[in-house]
Amino acid sequence: MFGLTFDKLLVIGVIAVFLLGPERLPHYASQLAKLVRNLRNMANGAKDRLRDEMGPDFDDVDWKKLDPRQYDPRRIIREALLDDGDDEQEEAVAIVRPSGESAFARRQRLLEEGKQAPFDNEAT
Structure with a gap:
């Protein structure tokens, strides 16, 4: 103490x-x-x-589970996203994991190919 x-x-x-x-x-x-x-x-x-x-x-109530010293945000998020019990959570994992290349990678690829990068008039 x-x-x-x-x-x-x-x-x-x-x-x-x-x-x-x-x-x-x-x-x-x-x-x-x-x-x-x-x-x-x-x-x-x-x-x-x-x-x-x-x-x-x-x-x-499991009081040990509520102990703030047990708080680990990475573990909590991992358990919430990767729990195999619900279909909704599996969909959330699919949303979190991006499929395809990012906008930056697509722009770099287009510039390397000699093409003009896409421009969005409404973004600025």
């Missing part, structure tokens, strides 16, 4: 003992315990409220 190891936490604790002193340390330790307890209660309350609002579908 936040790159803190046990050694670093121990050093922070020793520094806190010296800075706060033995008379104020119990008070701040109890405040820290209350803060952690309140944060845990808020997280559990949010989870319970979400479970109440979603109903029985809450248990069916």
